Amino acid sequence: MSDEPIARTSRRDFLRSTALAGAGLVAGSATAGASGPDPKIVEVQDWASSFGDPVDATPYGMPIRFESHVVRRNVEWLTESPVSSINFTPIHALEGTITPQGCAFERHHSGAIELSKADYRLMINGLVDTPLVFTFEDLLRFPRSVTTAFCECAANGGMEWAGAQLEGCQYTQGMIHNMEYTGVPLRLLLEEAGVKPEGKWVYAEGADASSNGRSLPLDKALDDVMVAFFANGEALRKEHGYPVRLVVPGWEGNMWVKWLRRLGVYDQAVESREETSKYTDLMPDGRARKWTWVMDAKSVITSPSPQVPIRHGKGPLVISGLAWSGNGRITRVDVSLDGGVNWQSARLSGLALPKALTRFHLDIDWNGEELLLQSRAVDETGYVQPTKDQLREIRGLNNVYHNNGIQTWWVKADGEVENVEVA
């Protein structure tokens, strides 16, 4: 298993030259057989004849040392400064739908700041009846809601516009995480301040040096946006905005302002640096799409994938992946073994919550031949995840953001997996 990203030239010209099994594969089992006198079974092992760790060993635990490869990773050549950069969730090594905070990707514009609850303030000003300043304790006195949502960087998959670039599902699609949040609906805080009739936009700023200011239309702010304190049951981590961040379900991650310090209500968008020079989609004609907030339906097969080759040879193989949509629930995920010629529906495992990661599985009996694995998500609006070429036809190649095109993994006969594109 390789955990280092490999940059290489485009493989857009990759051609399918090998006959693939395709529709002939069916679910199977019978992986295990009775073994001979396995010493791990017939001999008493050390761990079965001695004491393990006591209950006071780790007041707050970390993953076991055997899992030390399951960590956030960054790509040094991708950005200039690590205080204004991004790292990647090891989605290739995770299962289910929840992303642990400890390995959930980070994006900072000026680094992760340390801000205590005592020092925390949130101001609401602008076009409101009563400008307000909340302490952290104040926020804890408002009614709370609980919701699970994915947070995806607009640039997730952005390197793939120019063709398959990075070896590793973590690197190609790992700017995403999915957590259960608890906090106060933003609507309640805005109601407390009283939005004036001419107020149509809410500008959110963080307490870090960058401030990462972003403008939210009032409709969204009053809909499902949360001022969140807890993620996956516990306090937000420092790198995710402790003590307070915005949660903007279904919308691009840069709107999820961390270390939230101010909400300004205005009659128009602020048109800040982050929404003019950045986070707009440069089109082929030189103009830029702006306000492309929603993350459209997408999916990726997390295993097998370039960091998770098939080591066990032929026979039963679990294909596992993630699907999500900023427009609602995932209703179906199709999987192709032959680069998009034939498709079969995967199983949605567990919950398929709106605007949250959804796990899918497909169980096949691998005959040992090459595969061109793809997944294609469909959401409750009927939207079908496009191919990369379909996206490029409209948006060209100048853009970095909002690549939700279908990802292809080339599974070779030896089980190794490579990031490719099919012609």
Next chain:
Amino acid sequence: MSDEPIARTSRRDFLRSTALAGAGLVAGSATAGASGPDPKIVEVQDWASSFGDPVDATPYGMPIRFESHVVRRNVEWLTESPVSSINFTPIHALEGTITPQGCAFERHHSGAIELSKADYRLMINGLVDTPLVFTFEDLLRFPRSVTTAFCECAANGGMEWAGAQLEGCQYTQGMIHNMEYTGVPLRLLLEEAGVKPEGKWVYAEGADASSNGRSLPLDKALDDVMVAFFANGEALRKEHGYPVRLVVPGWEGNMWVKWLRRLGVYDQAVESREETSKYTDLMPDGRARKWTWVMDAKSVITSPSPQVPIRHGKGPLVISGLAWSGNGRITRVDVSLDGGVNWQSARLSGLALPKALTRFHLDIDWNGEELLLQSRAVDETGYVQPTKDQLREIRGLNNVYHNNGIQTWWVKADGEVENVEVA
């Protein structure tokens, strides 16, 4: 906030001598007002004028140092040896429904062992057509499912049989956690081996020295039991059974065998030490109830609670708590402010999944008078959480296990909270 448990004599004789507000409290808001020139707002802060941590600072992150009190804790006088003991989830400081693995309670019979995937074996033998030994890699080739479930020690609340004993929601009710698991349905592994017609029980053993063997009726084993590898998206932690544990939704935690090494199929229960001398319920007549596997519906208010006093004085107060049932979904949680005289329904926040923790909230306007806070869960079977005295009438006081009685917190006028019982 006290994080140390205080043992004290019973308060069963506690009498309500103070007039309580009760039904007069209604939800309110208006907690925050415009403040004067707060330096935290009007002055540029250090964290707004310098860089924070870069994206390569913490490949796997931990909670921020300000949250160092949110940890598992054990009670030294409660048990003899820390390798055969238990610690407690800090449920008083958590929100939502997911419990992070890092602070989820542990129960060991001979300590948490370190067992690698390479060393891992799972044997199925006994009344099966084909005895099998699985490696970890073998298990990864079976179809997977994803489910969220609470795991509660049968002894959770056990100290409360004799009356209010421990100060702290963490200590009275913290032998519980709730995670999203991914693994193989046990049914599929049993089908692989082929259970003979006379096989009626599955005996599960762990690889640790204690082995903690427990007998499961075949019906349950074929229903919703999972052989789990992942919890909250990542590998199980060492202390929770890495690399493989049983997940037995709705049933007492000691059935959730960790470091699972063997499943023996038999025509009768093994009647092991763990199901005869332990984990049976001693009744007043000296006989013991056995096979009391299901955890009946229960709830507890996590905040305010003895570790979470009210510091903000009168006005809006968020009452937050957890409810769960081993028999299905929670359908309602009632909250009483006056020790069980008057009840009002709380709001179920987020999902109310079957056999999983459910978060409830009630927003009140506290008038500063004393409260006797209680919560009462109702599940989809119509079962209503009983009072402690109702349980004692049937089960007496000799028993340690299965105390799902209503918990009472005495909120004093100064905001301090004490564990009490109402007469």
